[in-house]
Amino acid sequence: xxxxxxxxxxxxxxxxxxxxxxxVHPVTDGEMELGEHDRTLSQIMQDKKEQNRFINRFCFEKDxxxxxxxxxTLAAGTxxxxxxxxxxxxxxxxxxxxxxxxxxxxxxxxxxxxxxIAGLDPRIQEVMGKIGPxxxxxxxxxxxxxxxxxxxxxxxxxxKNMRLVADLRSNPKMAEFNRHVQDTLRNYGIREEKYWEATxxxxxxxxxxxxxxxxxEQYGWFKKAVDYVSSGALSHRGGSRLYKNFEGQTxxxxxxxxxxxAVGKVLQGTLTPGVREAIQKVxxxxxxxxxxxxxxxxxxxxEYKRIKESADLTPASIKSRYERYEKAELxxxxxxxxxxxxxxxxxxxxxxxxxxxxxxxxxxxKYRASGIFGALLAMLFGPSRSRKEVKxxxxxxxx
Amino acid sequence: xxxxxLLAQMEKLVEAGDTxxxxxxxxxxxxxxxxxxxxxxxxxxxNETLEKEAGDAQITEIQRQGLDALEKFSKAEPTQE
Numbered sequence: 001x002x003x004x005x006x007x008x009x010x011x012x013x014x015x016x017x018x019x020x021x022x023x024v025h026p027v028t029d030g031e032m033e034l035g036e037h038d039r040t041l042s043q044i045m046q047d048k049k050e051q052n053r054f055i056n057r058f059c060f061e062k063d064x065x066x067x068x069x070x071x072x073t074l075a076a077g078t079x080x081x082x083x084x085x086x087x088x089x090x091x092x093x094x095x096x097x098x099x100x101x102x103x104x105x106x107x108x109x110x111x112x113x114x115x116x117i118a119g120l121d122p123r124i125q126e127v128m129g130k131i132g133p134x135x136x137x138x139x140x141x142x143x144x145x146x147x148x149x150x151x152x153x154x155x156x157x158x159x160k161n162m163r164l165v166a167d168l169r170s171n172p173k174m175a176e177f178n179r180h181v182q183d184t185l186r187n188y189g190i191r192e193e194k195y196w197e198a199t200x201x202x203x204x205x206x207x208x209x210x211x212x213x214x215x216x217e218q219y220g221w222f223k224k225a226v227d228y229v230s231s232g233a234l235s236h237r238g239g240s241r242l243y244k245n246f247e248g249q250t251x252x253x254x255x256x257x258x259x260x261x262a263v264g265k266v267l268q269g270t271l272t273p274g275v276r277e278a279i280q281k282v283x284x285x286x287x288x289x290x291x292x293x294x295x296x297x298x299x300x301x302x303e304y305k306r307i308k309e310s311a312d313l314t315p316a317s318i319k320s321r322y323e324r325y326e327k328a329e330l331x332x333x334x335x336x337x338x339x340x341x342x343x344x345x346x347x348x349x350x351x352x353x354x355x356x357x358x359x360x361x362x363x364x365x366k367y368r369a370s371g372i373f374g375a376l377l378a379m380l381f382g383p384s385r386s387r388k389e390v391k392x393x394x395x396x397x398x399x
Numbered sequence: 400x401x402x403x404x405l406l407a408q409m410e411k412l413v414e415a416g417d418t419x420x421x422x423x424x425x426x427x428x429x430x431x432x433x434x435x436x437x438x439x440x441x442x443x444x445x446n447e448t449l450e451k452e453a454g455d456a457q458i459t460e461i462q463r464q465g466l467d468a469l470e471k472f473s474k475a476e477p478t479q480e
Contacts (some may be wrong), residue, residue: 161453
């Protein structure tokens, strides 16, 4: 028994140690504590608002199908399966951590910080002029929370960008790097403007394509050059090894020359606006945080129109979509629509599947919209409704 | 304007295919939108600005690495064993 207690104590201590290792400020890497967010699963489930946020946002994003089952189990008042319990227990730890992270980020979004950001974007300036800095901070914090709960990969991407900006701002010397690069290139007699100008001038999709290709290629060489110098190949011992015979010497000089040119070209490119953008694009594509591929991304007017058509919940539209759906499903089963009254059970199945699919399509959580399209979708879907409410609405339209 | 009227106006701009006009309209009528829409709009502006700033930070990091590499290249002298 004593052995068991010891084992449990060791497990808990190990768990706490692991948790504290993971608990760092998402942007600054400083210390962070769970504080009031250190909640047990039962505390979360007893608080309606918290339960809704945990189940319908956080768990849904992790595993939509399993979460739907859990919602149904809870609604029916039956016991959760062991598998469902394990899932909730695992996700609840991540949930507490995410809640603590959001709090840290919200603390960073002060009215002063918003004033600084507004200085970089006239649209934010205009919004702040209309509603004031306090309300601006409040709205942004809410949206951050929503993102953190419902789209982990997008949240991580924003946090990664915040880290990059924080690093840059913590090193004032780095702000002067453009001038430093200019001086250095001049001192080394490196003049690559013509190289990039030839690609950028009179930008068309073809020259842009060429530029992207060239930047990718040069950035690849640049990275090899940086790895080459940091590998110690240029150190005294490394150099000695490289230059010990004539062939090695020639090869090393050629390699060094190629790398030196690549570094010069990329550095010069960082001072050329078009090339600068292309370099950023290449870096984003090769970044550590990959954006989750979502089928239902909404970034164009055409994508919005497609969703609007399929999400039209007026009874006439639902009926019309159902008629097309039923016809196609009966054809799949090689049944004639003329004899539809004979297949009541089949029709009931078709109707159930249709309602389920329509409910999915009307779930705003499945769409990822950016820019103005996020606002448009929020207008289209309106205040969030439960799946049951949406499903019941669809069912009653078919009666 | 009511929510329906705002959406109807936005739909007209969608039909015209004018994304820029959509954004201008949303900014002009910002206070009339429900809060959940206001926060989405504001966040999209914030995110674009942040992405630009982060892009600049990445470029600065490249510059730092590049300058460091140039310095090391310039100091490297072939030596015989």
